[in-house]
Amino acid sequence: MLNKVPEVTIWFWIIKILCTTVGESFADWINMNLGVGLVNTALIFTGALAAVLAWQLSAARYIPFLYWLTVVVVSVTGTLYTDILTDSQGVPLALSSAVFAGVLAVVFGLWYARERTLSVHSITTRPRELFYWLAVLVTFALGTATGDWTLELTGWTAGISVLLPLGLIVAITVGWRLGANAVLSFWLAYILTRPLGANLGDWFGSPGDGGLGLGTALTSVIFLVAILATVVYLTLSRSDVIEAEAEGEADGLTGTARAANPGRERGMLAYYAVVALAAGALLVWAHQQPHAAAGGEEDAAAPVTGQISPQEATSAFPPAEIAKFRAITADTLAKVNAGDQRAATSRVKDLETAWDDDQSTLEPKSEKAWSSLDGEIDQVLKALRAPHPDKAGEVSALNTLLSSLG
Incomplete structure (x- = not known):
């Protein structure tokens, strides 16, 4: 032929x-x-x-x-x-x-x-x-x-x-x-x-x-x-x-x-x-150089989790705001566990938007607490938006954030 x-x-x-x-x-x-x-x-x-x-x-x-x-x-x-x-x-x-x-x-x-x-x-x-x-x-x-x-x-x-x-x-x-x-x-x-x-x-x-x-x-x-x-x-x-x-x-x-x-x-x-x-x-x-792990995991040289306790991370902020972030995070976790990646990615956008909208009012109350939660939210966003999302990594990042949110 x-x-x-x-x-x-x-x-x-x-x-x-x-x-x-x-x-x-x-x-x-x-x-x-x-x-x-x-x-x-x-x-x-x-x-x-x-x-x-x-x-x-x-x-x-x-x-x-x-x-x-x-x-x-x-x-x-x-x-x-x-x-x-x-x-x-x-x-x-x-x-x-x-x-x-x-x-x-x-x-x-x-x-x-x-x-x-x-x-x-x-x-x-x-x-x-x-x-x-x-x-x-x-x-x-x-x-x-x-x-x-x-x-x-x-x-x-x-x-x-x-x-x-x-x-x-x-x-x-x-x-x-x-x-x-x-x-x-x-x-x-x-x-x-x-x-x-x-x-x-x-x-x-x-x-x-x-x-x-x-x-x-x-x-x-x-x-x-x-x-x-x-x-x-x-x-x-x-x-x-x-x-x-x-x-x-x-x-x-x-x-x-x-x-x-x-x-x-x-x-x-x-x-x-x-x-x-x-x-x-x-x-x-x-x-051998300090770098962020693949898939959006946290930087080995500067971990963000465990820096302050959940009580320190949330006590400085209005309970209603913390409850809002916790509800969105829990909802995102449920969608990840259900295998609905598209819905989870869409829902986590609400978390990003809500957090950014509240930055001007929350950060002045406690810069340390805000930075800690901001780092954990960033890890959640990276995990869900990775080119090849890893369910275990997504669940881990979301559970870490939920723990910090009380």
Whole structure:
């Protein structure tokens, strides 16, 4: 059959990152705003993936719209699988990263043992196409796990966290230009586009920590429009259609054909090892710096809970006001326990609004008490508005605030 995947051009990488970003933000929007829940969202997208992948497999040739629709759905589904392991099952991100890396190695091993090539310019048989999409799915799950693990280790904001995968992709591009194995370079960069796109989505959508605050819905729309515009261009120009398998290895970062140089490729493996060690050293250094934990947990260097007793925190303020905050907090907790994330996120907005409205009257009564409660409310807001809300973390933050409110 004809090659069913696009040529690796600059357009390939642009639209791949766009698809990754919209997959991340769209999944968060459904999970958080529609109140469907993480597991139900995963089930919905698993069904959607089966339908879209069947459509893609039945096509007789490469169709840009169909191919990139499949990538978007795979992006969402792979992300959700990792989130379920982390948020619902409590699997450490380090473990899930290692497991997905092992699974990907097995997929590549079986693919190469059967087909003797991992070239994206040779997806011309059904087994190769199936191996290709299985590898793509696992790379999204692996990219999600390693990206989230990086944020957990470093406490970086979404804007800063974009720089690491971007820098690594640049380093891989340099390595490929200097003669590194083209297939290896392609798949390394492919994995890294997942954390890069996801961090871009969080940066666009997040309201705090330097984010642009556009929200997941608007971010999804912006990137979907960009994807559609790019797909229309590729459909009309056919600039990414592989007419025939090129001689040499044309599977690099821009699809440029060249003859393989085994000696240089082996030498560039050392370069990639140095890049990996440098990235690991950077993560270790960042982990050792004081920073806020992932998911909006409190700063380890400056904890806010336990600074003063509940009696001190509430005695200086009017009982009616404290009762109002306590009622909203209890209501939010009930919605979290019921699994209604959308309603809980909406309700906690009432807490934020009420607290901000009363700041001018409460803070002068006791700055110490106000600061203590303000810190705990901030932890509640961060927990419920995290890109991937953790129910246990939300419940803990809400119960801590309830305790302080008496």
